[in-house]
Amino acid sequence: EADIYQTPRYLVIGTGKKITLECSQTMGHDKMYWYQQDPGMELHLIHYSYGVNSTEKGDLSSESTVSRIRTEHFPLTLESARPSHTSQYLCASSEPVGLGEKLFFGSGTQLSVL
Amino acid sequence: TQLLEQSPQFLSIQEGENLTVYCNSSSVFSSLQWYRQEPGEGPVLLVTVVTGGEVKKLKRLTFQFGDARKDSSLHITAAQPGDTGLYLCAPHQTGANNLFFGTGTRLTVIP
Numbered sequence: 001e002a003d004i005y006q007t008p009r010y011l012v013i014g015t016g017k018k019i020t021l022e023c024s025q026t027m028g029h030d031k032m033y034w035y036q037q038d039p040g041m042e043l044h045l046i047h048y049s050y051g052v053n054s055t056e057k058g059d060l061s062s063e064s065t066v067s068r069i070r071t072e073h074f075p076l077t078l079e080s081a082r083p084s085h086t087s088q089y090l091c092a093s094s095e096p097v098g099l100g101e102k103l104f105f106g107s108g109t110q111l112s113v114l
Numbered sequence: 115t116q117l118l119e120q121s122p123q124f125l126s127i128q129e130g131e132n133l134t135v136y137c138n139s140s141s142v143f144s145s146l147q148w149y150r151q152e153p154g155e156g157p158v159l160l161v162t163v164v165t166g167g168e169v170k171k172l173k174r175l176t177f178q179f180g181d182a183r184k185d186s187s188l189h190i191t192a193a194q195p196g197d198t199g200l201y202l203c204a205p206h207q208t209g210a211n212n213l214f215f216g217t218g219t220r221l222t223v224i225p
Binding site for chain 2: 033041043056098104108
């Protein structure tokens, strides 16, 4: 049902490499998010955006950066990956519902840094 | 920092059994959502509850929002293996920029 896509699905890279995780949505949503989730653990918000040219840091400090040049695209970049960055990264977009938001998640990128 | 507790953290039951999982806080929320996350996928919204005391049913799943809007429960009747997943509650507080998620209840239904 959700029209939000993340690539790659899995990524194994060496320490020090620069990587970009892609996220695209076709629902025209203004608000988008990146969450980090370790196995069996809760979701932590690391970045979000209210719309084009808007980027905000989330609750969990992250060495990654994001950009929002187009409404549908919200890529996340790690300039120099480290083993501590190994995790699942989930992208989401949302639409207002009542007093809150309804989030639509991608399938995630499972990142392993060796 | 919000204090949000989901219990139990892990639950393993046999197919056909009933179960209830809980989401508790000392804060009052304007609404609360439940998501289910299957292994290797992103969470998917199950329901949004808004009114204190509200009960919503989704097939075998029954969701209740506490009268004081501080807590919620999810009851599953006759659990099936397809119910296996991580159940996350996500309350919304008036004035907050974003949803935040509980730690979740990881449910395993054994055939």
